[in-house]
Every structure is written in structure tokens, then in C-alpha cells.
Amino acid sequence: MYSEFVQKFLDYQTYGNPFKDLNPLSKLNLLLVLAFIPLVAQHTVFAFCLCIGYYVLAVYIGEFKYFNGIFTKVAITVLLFLLILRQLTVEGTTVLFSVFGWKWTLEAVLKALDLGGIILGFSGAIILFYASTPMRDLMYALEQKGVSHTTSYIILASFQTITDLNASVNTIFESQKARGIEVEGNILTRVKAFFPILSPLLLGAMSSAEEKSIAMDARAFSIDTNHSFLRELRPVPRWEKALVLGANVFFVAFCVFRLLQMFVF
């Protein structure tokens, strides 16, 4: 009799949410179809409706906080940049308001929203994918498709390396502080304190990389045998394959329709 925690490994890994439980590659495929539709459709209202749809989906999968945190920042940055850029490059006639003599026009705002919608429609899909898919699930799915486990390891380990390097920076800062070196204060002080830590940080990282590769070798990482997996995702059901195929067929048909609309009709 196994504990609930151990039993989870013997079963397929599921999250109890139909969208989250989609195979990562199916999910990526479906979201990419959604991401490219605003680009092909060139329809601003549709693009922003899609963004609202992403929010609904984020709430449905219980990842609203994560999605909203990143998407809001991306949306503000993109829209602000495009609004300013378009006001500088588009000559409009309908003046909305004026800032110190700089006239903001409706035409420029609409142009900014056109492009902004496409960018946000695309980036929303990608953010939603990462919000709903643990990286290790994506790597598992890729390994099943033939990606080498070395590639998979490098990608997964890179994320941990960032955390480890961050911890090393803090340790070196703390040890410098203990030696009386000023590391806090204004930006200039912080910058001056940062450069001397680069060499111990990089040398330490290189030395750890060597030891880590020995550690992986000790775990028979390079053995020429088919690997097994402790965590397994459920096999892709037929309905999911049909859904992905349907979405792709729809997308291709939509692209053809738009091309015909542009060049024939």
C-alpha cells in the first residue's frame, strides 16, 4: 500500500482540469492557432476579444494571478510604446487631446491598437501556455517525440541555474558586507560592488558545472538504454488528436480564405 504522494507517480500525472491535462504539444498547437488568428484576420476587435478569452481561460485553469501578473505588464508596455510611436509616425486629423502642444489623434490611436491587438493576441497565448504547462511536462512530451534527454536536461537545468546563481550572488554580497565592503546604497555604489563579484561568480559556476556533469554521469545519464519515466503524462486520447487536427484544418482554411479575400474577391 503506497502513500497518496507515491501513488501519484504510479498513475498518470493529471491536474484535474481538462485544459491543463491536454498534452503540452496539443496545447501549444491549439494556442498557436489562436495566437496566429488575429495576425491573419487583421481584426482589432477580435484580437482584444481573444485577450479577454485568455483571461477567462486563465481563471478556468486557476492561473489568473500568474497570467494577469505577466500579461498586464506586457500589455501596458506594448500599448504605451505603440501609442507613442504611432502618435509620432501617423498623421491624423481627428485630435483627441493635446499635451503641451503635442496633438494625439484618433487615427494614430487606432493604428496602435491594430498592431497592439495582434501582438497581445500572440503573447497572451504564449503566456497562457507557460501558465498552464510545467516545463518538465513540456520536456517529457518533447522527449516522447524524440528530443534527446540531454537537450531536455540542459533546458530544465538552466532554470535552476538562474536560481542558483542568484543565491550565489547574495552569498558573495553577504560575505563582502561581512568584510566591511559597501554593497548597499545608491546605484553607483551597487554597480561598483557588483563588478568585483563577477569573477568569483563565473569561476564558481564553471566549477559547479564540471561537478554537476560528473554527478549526472554517476547517475548513468549517458547510458545507451531507453530511459523510463517516473512521471508520465496520460497518452493522447483520440478526441484530443481530432481537436488538434480540426484546429489546424480550420486555421489553414482560414488562411486560404483570407488570401482569397485579399487577392481574388
Place this chain on the structure above:
Amino acid sequence: MALIELQNVTYHYPYVKSAALQDISCTIEEGKFYGIIGENGGGKTSLCNLLRGLIPHFYQGKLEGKVTIAGTDVMEWDTGKLAAKIGYVFQNPFTQISGIKETVFEEIAMGLENLGVPKKEMVDEVLRVMKLLNIEELMEKNPNALSGGQRQRVAFASILAMNSDILVIDEPTSQLDPQGTQDVFEIIQMLKASGKTIILVEHKIDLIARYCDEVIVMQGGRIVKQGPTAEVLSSPELPELGAVAPQVSQFGHAMAAAGMPLDHIPITIEEAIELIQKQKGAAK
């Protein structure tokens, strides 16, 4: 039966003029427990790297002499197969964690995944090893957030789970408290009893004296003394060779110098007590 044979092996790490190992000759026999002791920088870890085949497969450098593992020249071994044959736990517990697993349970199972062990067997083996090392309470924890001692146990468990015939263990107790150290030695003893060949680098000489069959003393990249544990650790020249002698053997030498020699030089406390009681009984 000889599992690993080193004949006149000299090795230089890449870009280093002086040899890390010089004229090393020794035989590691199946089912025996070997302790490697000696001064810091004496070549203990390099010898482990050689016995494990990391020299010359991982560290390129210049290797002279002959190294055979299970009758096959080390150069002819596939590195993956060698990893399955010889388990290696090394000093630094902080770099032995893979960094890609979210729980200790998955971390320990990683080697078995690489070996292609079926899932059910994998789960049972991980549970067995966790129980053996008394780390069941760490099962659900993130391995990247463990203390040094906990990581050391997890690293050890990860290698034990792979069930290799030979284990090369480099200072497995450096981060552990006395009880943890004692537990690890008892597990190693149990592994030996199950027929595994064990090569252990350790500074805790009293534990080496208690558990090892043979001891190898390293100094300046050379093997300066090797033989049965009692013979090596009772040798009066041990301090000159850069190794620490067990306190009871120092006591035995001091007794001899004071004109009250014991029957022989003891290397464990139990042995010393027995010898003293015997001597007292004889005096009465």
C-alpha cells in the same frame, strides 16, 4: 577475484606539470571494503576518479600504466555502462543534486530512470533506499532547498538506488553529525555484507578502523602503504605518512614506550579494552 587492477599508473591532469597520481599499483578485490586515507591533496580523490573511470574518460590528461575494470581495459569501457557498474558518491553534496527534479523522491529515482528500470520497480527501490537511509520525511521536499547534511544523504541514496556492484564513496559524512555518520557507516557495512565492493575515502579514522577490510594510505599522489586494516593502522609510521592513527593505536604505542606493551597494537576501542583487561588479568 580482482575487480579493479591498477598497474604502475601515473596520471597528470590537463595543463598540470606535476603528476596527481604517481606509480600507483593496487588490486581491488570483489566483496571487500577498502578505506583510503591520507593528507589533504595526497591524491585520494584522484584515485577515486581513476577507480571510477572518470580518469581518463571525463578528465582527459595524460595516463600511463594499465587500468582494468572487471578484466576490461578502462579505455574500452562505455562510460554509461561504467556508471551502472560503479556507483560514485563524491565530496560536495551541493553539486550532486540534479537541479531538475521537484521532490527528493524524483531525485533519487533519476538514476533508475536513466537505467530504464520499470516504474513499479523504481518506486519500490526508491522507497527501500529512503527507508534504509532514514530520509522518508524528506520525500516530498524540494532537493534544491535541503541542508548540506540532507543533500549528502539524498546524494548517497540516489547512488544506492542504482544498485551498482562497486561503490566509490568520497567523504560521504563530511556534512553529517556523529549519529548520521555512524548510520552511514552501518549502511555501508550492510552493503558490504550483501556482497558489494566498497572503496571509501574518509578522515574519520576510528570508523575506518572499525569497518574496513583493507586500508590504502596516500601521500603526494603515491600509495605509501596498503594492506589489512589492523596492519596498516597499527603501524607507528602512520603520522609520518600524513595520516592520522586511531587514538587507541597511539595509546598502544605509548604503552609500549612506557614499558607496558599490550599483546598487540589495538585499532578499535573494544579491542583496546579487551587487551587491557587481558593484561590486567595476567598481572593479577
